[in-house]
Amino acid sequence: xxxxxxxxxxLSVQEGDSAVIKCTYSxxxxxxxxxxxxxxxxxxxxxxxxxxxxxxxxxxxxAVTLNKTAKHFSLHITETQPEDSAVYFCAxxxxxxxxxxxxxxxTVIP
Amino acid sequence: xxxxxxxxxxxxxxxxxxxxLRCSPISGHTSVYWYQQALGLGLQFLLWYDxxxxxxxxxxxxxxxxxxxxxxxxxxxxxxxELEDSALYLCASSFFRGAYNEQxxxxxxxxxxx
Numbered sequence: 001x002x003x004x005x006x007x008x009x010x011l012s013v014q015e016g017d018s019a020v021i022k023c024t025y026s027x028x029x030x031x032x033x034x035x036x037x038x039x040x041x042x043x044x045x046x047x048x049x050x051x052x053x054x055x056x057x058x059x060x061x062x063a064v065t066l067n068k069t070a071k072h073f074s075l076h077i078t079e080t081q082p083e084d085s086a087v088y089f090c091a092x093x094x095x096x097x098x099x100x101x102x103x104x105x106x107t108v109i110p
Numbered sequence: 111x112x113x114x115x116x117x118x119x120x121x122x123x124x125x126x127x128x129x130x131l132r133c134s135p136i137s138g139h140t141s142v143y144w145y146q147q148a149l150g151l152g153l154q155f156l157l158w159y160d161x162x163x164x165x166x167x168x169x170x171x172x173x174x175x176x177x178x179x180x181x182x183x184x185x186x187x188x189x190x191x192e193l194e195d196s197a198l199y200l201c202a203s204s205f206f207r208g209a210y211n212e213q214x215x216x217x218x219x220x221x222x223x224x
Contacts, residue, residue, distance in 0.1 A: 006152075034212065043200065043215040044153070089152060097166050098143065098213065102152040 006101025
């Protein structure tokens with residue numbers, strides 16, 4: 001089955017700096033890659049997603065890149081703000097099942 | 111539009127008992143997914159239901175089971191509870207479109223097994 005690895009597990013950045021979270025997957029049939037943000041005590045919320053026919057997608061300060069050949073995708077957050085502090089999960093899906101990474105705890109230091 | 115709802119919010123059981131968790135999807139969504147989120151760990155896929163049928167299940171023992179009702183709401187049952195079943199159980203719903211199923215999560219049920 002699919003195996004999704006996510007790095008780093010924890011990340012601290014100064015406010016205004018950029019943050020990058022990386023994920024790798026193993027199943028070449030995976031074609032949908034969402035990213036979720038989970039604030040403490042709250043449900044995961046979809047923040048951005050990318051499909052396998054696209055290499056990059058951007059939404060304001062958040063961008064995701066996908067390299068199908070290398071089977072990895074990354075989340076980029078620019079101009080980080082304290083409210084970006086949360087746990088971020090990547091996922092890969094073949095359509096039948098979602099496989100989640102183990103999460104990255106991001107702390108933005110004011 | 112109402113989001114995904116789950117009940118109860120918290121559930122406390124003792125070892126060997128059974129737990130029943132409920133999920134109501136967003137109106138129009140036909141798929142319900144169940145996940146286990148143990149403390150400090152990621153989301154572990156449990157079950158996927160679509161149109162009343164179990165479509166896939168994760169690597170969990172058979173004492174984890176569930177069903178989906180005609181109104182697309184779903185129930186997760188955990189039999190013979192063990193201490194390590196203590197976790198946050200999240201359900202998510204989507205409108206199954208084959209390849210790209212954007213999932214919307216509920217607030218979760220916190221199950222504590224004593």
